[in-house]
Every structure is written in structure tokens, then in C-alpha cells.
Amino acid sequence: EAEVAQSPRYKITEKSQAVAFWCDPISGHATLYWYRQILGQGPELLVQFQDESVVDDSQLPKDRFSAERLKGVDSTLKIQPAELGDSAMYLCASSPDGEAGEAFFGQGTRLTVV
Amino acid sequence: KQEVTQIPAALSVPEGENLVLNCSFTDSAIYNLQWFRQDPGKGLTSLLLIQSSQREQTSGRLNASLDKSSGRSTLYIAASQPGDSATYLCAVSRGNNRLAFGKGNQVVVIP
Numbered sequence: 001e002a003e004v005a006q007s008p009r010y011k012i013t014e015k016s017q018a019v020a021f022w023c024d025p026i027s028g029h030a031t032l033y034w035y036r037q038i039l040g041q042g043p044e045l046l047v048q049f050q051d052e053s054v055v056d057d058s059q060l061p062k063d064r065f066s067a068e069r070l071k072g073v074d075s076t077l078k079i080q081p082a083e084l085g086d087s088a089m090y091l092c093a094s095s096p097d098g099e100a101g102e103a104f105f106g107q108g109t110r111l112t113v114v
Numbered sequence: 115k116q117e118v119t120q121i122p123a124a125l126s127v128p129e130g131e132n133l134v135l136n137c138s139f140t141d142s143a144i145y146n147l148q149w150f151r152q153d154p155g156k157g158l159t160s161l162l163l164i165q166s167s168q169r170e171q172t173s174g175r176l177n178a179s180l181d182k183s184s185g186r187s188t189l190y191i192a193a194s195q196p197g198d199s200a201t202y203l204c205a206v207s208r209g210n211n212r213l214a215f216g217k218g219n220q221v222v223v224i225p
Contacts, residue, residue: 006157031211042118042203042215043158056212091157095211103148103205103213105158 002026004106006092012112018080021109024073025094031055033103034067034077037089049075082113116141120204120216128224133191135219137204142182145211149178149189150203152218158203162189194223 005024013019025032030051035043046065048056051072060067064083069075079086091108095101117140127133137147146165150158162171162178164187170179175192191198201220205213 004157033213035213040217042205042217043213044215045212048212089155093158093213101211102146102160102163103207103211104160105150107157110155 002104004092004094004104006090006106006109008109009107010110010112012114013082015084015113016081018078019082019111020076020078021090021092021111023075023077023092023106025075025092026104028096029094029104030072030097031095031101032069032075033093033095034075035091035093037091037108039088043089043091046077079111082111084113087111087113116144116206116208116214118204118206118214118216120202120219122219123217124220124222126222126224127194129194129196131194133189133194133198133221133223135189135191135202135204135221137187137189137216139185139187139206139214141206141208142185144182144206144208146207147178147180147187148205148207148213149176149187150205152201152203154201161202194221196223196225199223 032049034046037043047067049069089108093105095103149161164180177190201218203218205215
């Protein structure tokens, strides 16, 4: 069964260091999302790609976060420098074309900033 | 801005009882609604997807209904089992497949 792959599963980093997360969506899914989930809350969208183009990054803290999907397939989310408040679960999801497509999520990366 | 509310935030039920989880949303102009399950420290597993033109979806012991006009969805889990213990998240899509999530219903099924 096709899955969204994410790595690493867990990451501990020191404040002010750089950290990167990787996501490989389900093959053929044009839309890729990065969400952030703080403990006890629902996920919130950080950035949405359609193929290699950014569709929505209005909630992405661009002074420290960046995201890319160079060939329209896999994607990388980077934080530099990391802050204590960035500790959260980072979830990647993908969906097929169309307004009413089902979203499929990966297992997430649990980030702890110390 | 779309707001999604899930009530109750947490509940415990004895094994075998039926579970009823509620989700409400403020903007009825949605494309679809999804229910997800999340185990502690894990990602989200899609349970049911209801398109805006549909009233309900069923999968095994799970049934989800959608009433767009009143901005409500209900997830029913029949004959609950300890393995159903998890957090259940409701999300609505309005344009560009952008999902707005509730905070979840945390469920514990007591053996």
C-alpha cells in the first residue's frame, strides 16, 4: 500500500542549530503539504505545494523556515535557527489533483529543541 | 476563517459501548470532511472521507454523517474495543484541499 514517507522520525536539536526534515509523497500526488502540530492541538498548515510551486505559505515563519520541492516529487522543510517554541510534530501529507481529494499523512517527525 | 470544534475533548467508555464523536464547523462552504485517527506520537490515519454532496460514509464499525447546512459531522464507532483508544481528528477542506482541523476527541476504551 502506498504511503507518505518521512524522515527522521525523531530529532533532538539545540536552540540556534539548523534542522531539516524530508518527505516523499505518494507517487503521482501533485499536492504536498507540511503541517505543524503542537501537543494537544490539531495540525496547522505551514506550506502547500502544487507540483514544484508554492500555493500557500502564508503561515510559514519565513525568517527561519524554508521549504522546497525542486522536482515536484519529494520535499524538504528546514528550520534555521531552531527555537524552543519550534518543538512540535511536523507532518507531511499528499493528495491527488482535484478540490475534493483525500489527504494522506506520513508518520511525522517529532522535533524537540533543547 | 474556518473554525472547527470537536466535543467532547476527551471521553472514556467501557468496552462494547457505542462511541459518538461530534465535530462542528463555522463555514458550510466546504468541499469535503475527513475523519482521522492519531495514536500517541504517530501520524494521522485517514478513516473516512465525506464529499460535500454526500450525507454519510461507512467503513466497518465506523459511520460518519455530514450536515453541511448546520455545520456538523458525527463519527459513530459501534461496539467499541480497547484498540479504538486514540485521538480522533475532524478536518474540513475549503478550496485548494487546505484542511482546517479541530483539536480532536481523545478516546479511552476501558476493557
